[in-house]
Amino acid sequence: xxxxxxxxxxxxxxxxxxxxMNCTSSSIFNTWLWYKQDPGEGPVLLxxxxxxxxxxxxGRLTAxxxxxxxxxxxxxxxxxxxxxxxxxxxxxxxxxxxxLIFGQxxxxxxxP
Amino acid sequence: xxxxxxSPTHLIKTRGQQATLRCSPxxxxxxxxxxxxxxxxxxxxxxxxxxxxxxxxGNFPPRFSGRQFPNYSSELNVNxxxxxxxxxxxxASSLNYGYTFGSGTRLTVV
Numbered sequence: 001x002x003x004x005x006x007x008x009x010x011x012x013x014x015x016x017x018x019x020x021m022n023c024t025s026s027s028i029f030n031t032w033l034w035y036k037q038d039p040g041e042g043p044v045l046l047x048x049x050x051x052x053x054x055x056x057x058x059g060r061l062t063a064x065x066x067x068x069x070x071x072x073x074x075x076x077x078x079x080x081x082x083x084x085x086x087x088x089x090x091x092x093x094x095x096x097x098x099x100l101i102f103g104q105x106x107x108x109x110x111x112p
Numbered sequence: 113x114x115x116x117x118x119s120p121t122h123l124i125k126t127r128g129q130q131a132t133l134r135c136s137p138x139x140x141x142x143x144x145x146x147x148x149x150x151x152x153x154x155x156x157x158x159x160x161x162x163x164x165x166x167x168x169x170g171n172f173p174p175r176f177s178g179r180q181f182p183n184y185s186s187e188l189n190v191n192x193x194x195x196x197x198x199x200x201x202x203x204a205s206s207l208n209y210g211y212t213f214g215s216g217t218r219l220t221v222v
Contacts, residue, residue: 033210042116042202042213043155088154097168098145098160100211105154 003027006089006103013079014111021087021106022073029091032065032072033100037086046087047074079110114139116205116214124220125193133188133217137205143167144186145211146178150199158201161186193221 006023013019023032031050035043047058049065049072056063062075072091076083089103117136125131137144146158157170161180169176175191184205190197198221204211 035213040215040218042204042215045210045212048210090155098143098162099157099168099170100145100155101157102155 004089004091004101004103006106008106009104010107010109012109012111015079015081017079019076019079019083019108020073021089022071023089023091023103024071025091025101026070027091027101028069028094029101030069030094031092032063033090033092034061034063034072034074035088035090037088037105039085043088076108079108081110081112084108084110116203116212118201118203118214118217120217121215122218122220124222127193127195127221129193131190131193131197131219133190133201133203133219135186135188135203135205135214137184137186137203138207138212141205141207141212142184143206144180144184145204145206146186146188147202147204147213148172148199149202149216150196155202159188190219195221197221 004023004025034046037043047063052069053067054065060077086105088105090100119134143162145160147155149155160168164180178188180186200216202216204213
């Protein structure tokens with residue numbers, strides 16, 4: 001079945017550092033989404049990408065939809081303690097299945 | 113605008129029992145999606161409802177079922193509960209693109 005390989009699995013960084021995580025797949029996706037999940041909560045949408053090559057920013061967050069449509073990355077600049085959480089990438093296949101394929105998540109810890 | 117609301121927040125059931133989880137989508141959203149997030153695993157697609165019809169289901173046994181009501185709210189039913197059904201069950205809604213998730217129902221099977 002379709003899989004998303006998300007890396008790194010976890011990161012422990014100093015406050016103020018930049019962070020980068022990415023997702024790759026052997027399948028082509030129409031849409032890439034990046035979510036953040038805090039403990040006990042549902043995932044919250046951070047950035048949505050709809051077009052190959054698209055580069056989108058949301059405050060300190062920047063994400064890109066890979067030109068091959070098989071990958072995406074998320075960068076967080078100047079990390080702060082509230083960036084702590086689990087970040088998920090999710091892709092939507094060209095066929096309208098209504099299903100999002102999720103990566104396994106990147107756990108981010110920020111040391112003040 | 114109210115987000116996606118799920119109830120109950122927590123649910124404890126005994127193996128073999130049935131569980132019913134509820135979801136109210138964002139007003140105007142016609143599609144509802146259910147996902148299972150077991151501990152240590154990513155989000156696994158369960159079901160997609162749109163305009164009252166089941167449009168797609170994930171790789172889960174038939175004891176996972178649900179429905180969508182005329183007001184677009186949805187119910188997920190899990191019959192003959194097994195210990196491995198313990199997980200966070202997330203509901204999401206969408207109109208066109210971008211899924212908005214609720215806070216989930218934590219189901220514990222003992």
